[in-house]
Amino acid sequence: MYSSLRSLADDTFCLRLQRAARVWRKVSDEELSNLNLSEATTTPLWLINKLGEGLRQRTLAEHMGLEGQSLVRLLDQLESAGLVVRRDDPSDRRAKALYLTDAGRKLAEQAELVVRKIRARLLDGVPAEHLAIVDGVFDKIITAAID
Template sequence: MCESVSDTHENIQDLTLLRRRFGHRLARLATLWRRDIDHDLRRFNLTDATWRPLYYLRSLPQPVRQTDLARALSVEGPSLVRVLDVLEKQGLVSRDVDPDDRRSKLITLTSSGAAMANHVLQAADKVGSRLLEGVSDGTLRECLGVFDQVWAALQRSREAEDPDPEAGRRVSSESSERAS
């Protein structure tokens, strides 16, 4: 039996609205999730801008190129430089010249930075545990599967825009997965 043109149009509209709701909810949840982590980290005088680099630095193999960290955080390089200046003054990170590329900086957690990053991971884990309480392992895995499909689509889209994958180093999906 063939669908009528109006049924097809309604299905497309429903799918468009469903995708729109998904995107809106995903963005809103990410914001609120990070806000909860911010709240838990106030006692350490950390903000979203300062705890997120610590989180990623703790989760990624070190040292991390500054450009790769900026990419992982989805921030522009100059914005990250200002944050790294703050973190370096607090003794939480060190920046060294990359011996393979003198134009690049390598970022490493100091011992104080690693201890603070552990507090960040604990706060993030606590928020995750609280917000995902009652969500079954199967549901969580299914949701992660959807996220993986969205991630892959984003990667394909980026590769289509930048056909030279060697132009600039990218943080691999595996590294980003460990950090998220």
């Protein structure tokens, strides 16, 4: 039993945030399956494509909010599929730099189009100012978790 409407709203927010993330992942996985990708494998492809060739593996992990080992498994899949290449970083031999293959670059661009269509469909009718507020809330959550 809830002692206040505020505690109910707090719990509901968490549940709705989790559900929205699950729905986004499910829809993304379904749509991206036509490219033999998932939401999880698309994200590193997209980020490497956007942030630039030679992106350090650690930097990618930070952008994705993943621990190193989880990212390594994703990169192993992408490398086995011929989409990503890991090389020693020329400025730090301990670090790995990430590069897209031609096939990886092409697939990243195709996946971006699919994700844009998903975003347009799921957010149809949501005013830009509401999206800006949600982005601010996400930034606040992420910053609070990191600090």
